[in-house]
Every structure is written in C-alpha cells, then in structure tokens.
Amino acid sequence: MKEDISKWWKYACLTLLSLIVMFVVGVFIIFNQLFPEVEQTSPIHFIDQDSEVAFTVSTNREQINQWIKSELASNEQETLDFYVEITENQILFETYLTILWRTTKAEVTFVPEVAPNGDLLLQQQSVQVGNLPLPGEQVLQMIDRHVELPKLVTVYPDQRLVRLAVSELEFGGFTFGVRQFDLENNIIEFMMRQ
Structure with a gap:
C-alpha cells in the first residue's frame, strides 16, 4: 500500500511539474506573439x-x-x-x-x-x-x-x-x-x- 501511495505522489508531482512547464512555455509563446521583435525601418x-x-x-x-x-x-x-x-x-x-x-x-x-x-x-x-x-x-x-x-x-x-x-x-x-x-x-x- 505504501508503494501505491508513493507511485501516486510521484505521478502527481510529475504531472504538476509538466503542467507548470507547459504553462511557462505557453506564456512565453503568447508573449512572443503579442510582442514581436521590432524590425529596423527607414532611419x-x-x-x-x-x-x-x-x-x-x-x-x-x-x-x-x-x-x-x-x-x-x-x-x-x-x-x-x-x-x-x-x-x-x-x-x-x-x-x-x-x-x-x-x-x-x-x-x-x-x-x-x-x-x-x-x-x-x-x-x-x-x-x-x-x-x-x-x-x-x-x-x-x-x-x-x-x-x-x-x-x-x-x-x-x-x-x-x-x-x-x-x-x-x-x-x-x-x-x-x-x-x-x-x-x-x-x-x-x-x-x-x-
């Protein structure tokens, strides 16, 4: 039973870590889409x-x-x-x-x-x-x-x-x-x- 609980916590932590990483990557992608790099124009x-x-x-x-x-x-x-x-x-x-x-x-x-x-x-x-x-x-x-x-x-x-x-x-x-x-x-x- 202890092994089942430790497996469950392991999967829960990995899932939470994956969600956090996906959230950070998503925020980064949205930020790049909303604020693209400025191109040099006629000076x-x-x-x-x-x-x-x-x-x-x-x-x-x-x-x-x-x-x-x-x-x-x-x-x-x-x-x-x-x-x-x-x-x-x-x-x-x-x-x-x-x-x-x-x-x-x-x-x-x-x-x-x-x-x-x-x-x-x-x-x-x-x-x-x-x-x-x-x-x-x-x-x-x-x-x-x-x-x-x-x-x-x-x-x-x-x-x-x-x-x-x-x-x-x-x-x-x-x-x-x-x-x-x-x-x-x-x-x-x-x-x-x-």
Whole structure:
C-alpha cells in the first residue's frame, strides 16, 4: 500500500511539474506573439547643415511605390488619370490619351536625377503611344496640355524633362528636398528642413 501511495505522489508531482512547464512555455509563446521583435525601418538621421534643423529620411522603391499608389487613390477631389511606378532603373509613367476619338495608352520612361535645390528631375528616356514609339518632345507636350498633373509637376517638352518640385513641399513647418535617388542600389533619401 505504501508503494501505491508513493507511485501516486510521484505521478502527481510529475504531472504538476509538466503542467507548470507547459504553462511557462505557453506564456512565453503568447508573449512572443503579442510582442514581436521590432524590425529596423527607414532611419531618420540628424544632420546639421547651415545651422538649420535638418533630417534625412531614407526609403526604398517599394515604399515609394506604395506611397504613390495610396496618394493617387486618396486624391478624390481631382480626377488623376495616370499611373506612376518606380522600377529598378527607371520611372514609368502611364496615361491614356484621346487621339482621333480613340483612347490610347501612352507610356513614358524617365531616368531620375537630383537637382542642386532638392527637386527631382526626370529625364525622358523613351515614349510609346499604343505600340508606336514616338519622339519625346511631342508626347510630353501632349501630356502637358491634356493631362491634369499635380501643381508640383512641371513638364518641359523641349528639354525632354519633367520637374518634380519637391523643394516646394511644406508640411508641419518642414520643407523637403531630394538628397539621393539611386534606383540601382535601391536608396532614396529625402531631406527635411525646419
């Protein structure tokens, strides 16, 4: 009878110990699910330039494309009938033009360059309307005349250039500028100045 009681206590202690271990492991798993490890995101660095308060915001192509899509989708006041995407080596602009009572897709590719004042200059690389490649000056002129672009976008058809006036953006007391726009290395940096 003593052996039965000692076996019972042995099983009871092992069961209790197993339940405690399972409880601790369960709490640990739940804690990891509720509080996952924080991933590093785009850092903001403090930079002192001409005694102004300035920050550099780093991002990448995917984040910029997501931001562009959300901005175009949220712009309910104006009907913006164009699409913009940043790829590994160029910026793609697509819109639809009405030519001879027919709607045709126009596609323009640009190579970005940062201007000294922080604006983004897009040098036109290729132009295609439908399946027909066209001279860039004429298509940029048609886009400038017939597509309603945001006020910060200026088209210079004769130079085959589009200027994004990032330096004219103001938000919360900050002005902005492009610092680096390196598509091949997927590094895009903006400067925020107060």
